[in-house]
Amino acid sequence: MRFPVRKFFSYYKPYLPLFLSVLACAFIVSALTLVFPLLVRYITKDVLEGDLSTALSEVYWIGGLMLVLVAIQNIGNYFVDYKGHEIGARMERDLRSELFAHMQKLSFSFYDKEKTGQLMSRLTNDLLQLSELYHHGPEDYLKYLIRFIGAFIILFFINAPLTIAVFCFLPFLGVFSLYFNKILNRALRRNKERIADVNAQVEDSLSGIRVVKSFTNELIEIEKFNRENNRFLDSRKNTYKAEAYFFNGVETFIQLITITVIIFGSTSIVNQILDLADLITFLLYVSFMIEPIQKLTHMSTQFQEGITGFQRFMEIMNLKPAIDNKSNAMTMPKVLGEITFQQVSFRYEDHLDDVFVNLSLTIQPGEYVALVGPSGAGKTTLCSLIPRFYDVTDGDVLLDGINVRDIDLQSLRKTIGIVQQDVYLFAGTVMENIRYGNPAASDEEIIVAAKHANADDFIMSLPNGYDSEIGQRGVKLSGGQKQRLSIARVFLKNPPVLILDEATSALDYESENIVKESLEMLAEGRTTIVIAHRLSTIRNAERIFVLTEDGIVEQGSHNELLARDGAYAHLYSKQFELQI
Numbered sequence: 001m002r003f004p005v006r007k008f009f010s011y012y013k014p015y016l017p018l019f020l021s022v023l024a025c026a027f028i029v030s031a032l033t034l035v036f037p038l039l040v041r042y043i044t045k046d047v048l049e050g051d052l053s054t055a056l057s058e059v060y061w062i063g064g065l066m067l068v069l070v071a072i073q074n075i076g077n078y079f080v081d082y083k084g085h086e087i088g089a090r091m092e093r094d095l096r097s098e099l100f101a102h103m104q105k106l107s108f109s110f111y112d113k114e115k116t117g118q119l120m121s122r123l124t125n126d127l128l129q130l131s132e133l134y135h136h137g138p139e140d141y142l143k144y145l146i147r148f149i150g151a152f153i154i155l156f157f158i159n160a161p162l163t164i165a166v167f168c169f170l171p172f173l174g175v176f177s178l179y180f181n182k183i184l185n186r187a188l189r190r191n192k193e194r195i196a197d198v199n200a201q202v203e204d205s206l207s208g209i210r211v212v213k214s215f216t217n218e219l220i221e222i223e224k225f226n227r228e229n230n231r232f233l234d235s236r237k238n239t240y241k242a243e244a245y246f247f248n249g250v251e252t253f254i255q256l257i258t259i260t261v262i263i264f265g266s267t268s269i270v271n272q273i274l275d276l277a278d279l280i281t282f283l284l285y286v287s288f289m290i291e292p293i294q295k296l297t298h299m300s301t302q303f304q305e306g307i308t309g310f311q312r313f314m315e316i317m318n319l320k321p322a323i324d325n326k327s328n329a330m331t332m333p334k335v336l337g338e339i340t341f342q343q344v345s346f347r348y349e350d351h352l353d354d355v356f357v358n359l360s361l362t363i364q365p366g367e368y369v370a371l372v373g374p375s376g377a378g379k380t381t382l383c384s385l386i387p388r389f390y391d392v393t394d395g396d397v398l399l400d401g402i403n404v405r406d407i408d409l410q411s412l413r414k415t416i417g418i419v420q421q422d423v424y425l426f427a428g429t430v431m432e433n434i435r436y437g438n439p440a441a442s443d444e445e446i447i448v449a450a451k452h453a454n455a456d457d458f459i460m461s462l463p464n465g466y467d468s469e470i471g472q473r474g475v476k477l478s479g480g481q482k483q484r485l486s487i488a489r490v491f492l493k494n495p496p497v498l499i500l501d502e503a504t505s506a507l508d509y510e511s512e513n514i515v516k517e518s519l520e521m522l523a524e525g526r527t528t529i530v531i532a533h534r535l536s537t538i539r540n541a542e543r544i545f546v547l548t549e550d551g552i553v554e555q556g557s558h559n560e561l562l563a564r565d566g567a568y569a570h571l572y573s574k575q576f577e578l579q580i
């Protein structure tokens, strides 16, 4: 991936005035640094040429001048350090926010492929060195470039042949640095991938800690973690090896430069081409030239980390959401809730087989229908096409006769409420979790929704009522209680279309009855699609669709389908036998 230079620099835009003042300050500080060896040269020449009384008085005023310069430099450095770092940190914050906002837009198909822990790593670890790069990058390069060019000019005036001898090493040093920067970039990129794998492993193991413990598989998890941790160590070892080659290679060049100056300088003194004061000044300016090389070499790891972090940031930013709004997407006015699948075919990305082909069906506004069929037939998938969690491979899905692809995504998804078997609650209070259904709802509306969902009684029995913390993913609640909170959330959302995907299948008999009651209330006046394995729960559906790998093979009421003695009757009798 080529480094996106323009995009990288675009993040300076909001802070340009402040950043330019930091740069100007860095410029002044660097330029002032160049004056010091000249002052030293001035004094040394006076002392060496024997004019001691003048030298002494000049030492005082030059010393005073140096103090003033040092004070200006330190104030300037304080401003550069503090404000420069602040700007860098702000920019890193901006990138992180932008990445998170972008991730929110990416579609299900993206999340099907990516591991959560790795994405977390991109958001945190990867961006950590960016503030340093944004701050130190331009500022240090400017600072050191000024010193370097300044030192070169002054050196050239002191002794041109010696300066040229010193500069002969630089092209080699340049090629050497470029080569190792490439190797470092690769090594640091691998580091980031490996730490992302470690994060993914932690996320996976800790999210499933209950399963780990119930199977007493802690040792397996520790082994898996250690494997990733060791891979991270290996990649770091490679990075340190590259760094050691690089740093020491640069040091060798620097030593060669110093030795050259000493040998050529000493012979020049012997040949009376150069005096001692010039040689001291020369050595000071050479150190001025060398210091930038050393500093930039040692910072190159940080810079490269920032660069690889930015490249990995751009990999995600360049991804377009697989499902997005059309430019002229329409906002739905009042939705009646008619749902039509027209010759719909669907295949998951990277999969060879279609989940269904040429499937057609229509659900009337306000109708209560059930979707049954063997596991893996595609019931959940079919329902996920209505809110466009995935787009059809072929055919159309219509809501009130309008193609869902033509509807603004927010507007479309606002019309659909989903209650699943797998309830996801956020760490926070009961109130906050129900409010998720409608962030603008008042406390009173939330309590009404909870009452409709048969949740008010148990909420009031919690230590802090609606303000009780429910723990990560709602661990402090029972399955039935979590389900009732999720139903309250949908009551609050008040959508005209409802999808109940195995909403009661994980519950015991008593909880199931309470939840069923609230679901029936929720379904009133809405187009409702119920996905159920337990056929006894959908007997009252107006129509039942039987979905198998051959598509919709039957539809009708419970009694009609039993009378037909086909697939549904077969499924039903199988379940009935099992229950006996």
Ligand SMILES: Nc1ncnc2c1ncn2[C@@H]1O[C@H](COP(=O)(O)OP(=O)(O)OP(=O)(O)O)[C@@H](O)[C@H]1O
Pocket: 112, 348, 351, 355, 373, 374, 375, 376, 377, 378, 379, 380, 381, 382
């Ligand atoms: N995100 C996904 N990526 C790839 N394939 C998937 C994905 N989700 C489901 N599938 C596959 O699509 C097919 C249909 O799955 P789906 O969950 O829709 O079936 P289902 O009828 O709802 O099953 P169940 O009754 O067991 O919940 C299955 O073969 C499944 O493996």
